[in-house]
Amino acid sequence: GQQLNQSPQSMFIQEGEDVSMNCTSSSIFNTWLWYKQEPGEGPVLLIALYKAGELTSNGRLTAQFGITRKDSFLNISASIPSDVGIYFCAGQGGSNYKLTFGKGTLLTVNP
């Protein structure tokens, strides 16, 4: 089946720093999604990407759909304490209608 490798597993940064995380897939994806999950809550959609090469921003967040369709990255600029949470990438490929999720990146921001 499809597999996603998400890295890093965790990050501990200072407030104001920029953050970058990425996901790579063993197969081609048609859609890449990035979610954030805070403690006790469900995943919340941050950015959706539908075309290879697409670069999309949402405030301080920027995500790109890789040209090879096998990878995506998420950048967070000028991090703030409320950015803390687990960030998940998710992808969908082929005729498979389901999403495959990465294992998440735990982000901690030190004020």
Next chain:
Amino acid sequence: DTAVSQTPKYLVTQMGNDKSIKCEQNLGHDTMYWYKQDSKKFLKIMFSYNNKELIINETVPNRFSPKSPDKAHLNLHINSLELGDSAVYFCASRTWTEGETQYFGPGTRLLVL
């Protein structure tokens, strides 16, 4: 205003019991899902319904049975609960006009003692 809602939020029960979790979405979406998130936070799909029809059924024990009375509701019934069923269960929904973009509920935290 709630888009995808689940009840209950917390569920503590004894091994061997039967329990149900309910999900409702008011987004007008066609497709709904159940996911299980384990203690390592890994999200794994269990089931999906499109317009009340089962379209995804992953390798899940027969003790788990989803039911969709209409396209706005997807419930999950679990028979003979086991310790390993303890997890957070998330409902999600999507519409076909937004690709695979799924919207998640707040989760049901199930603890089997």
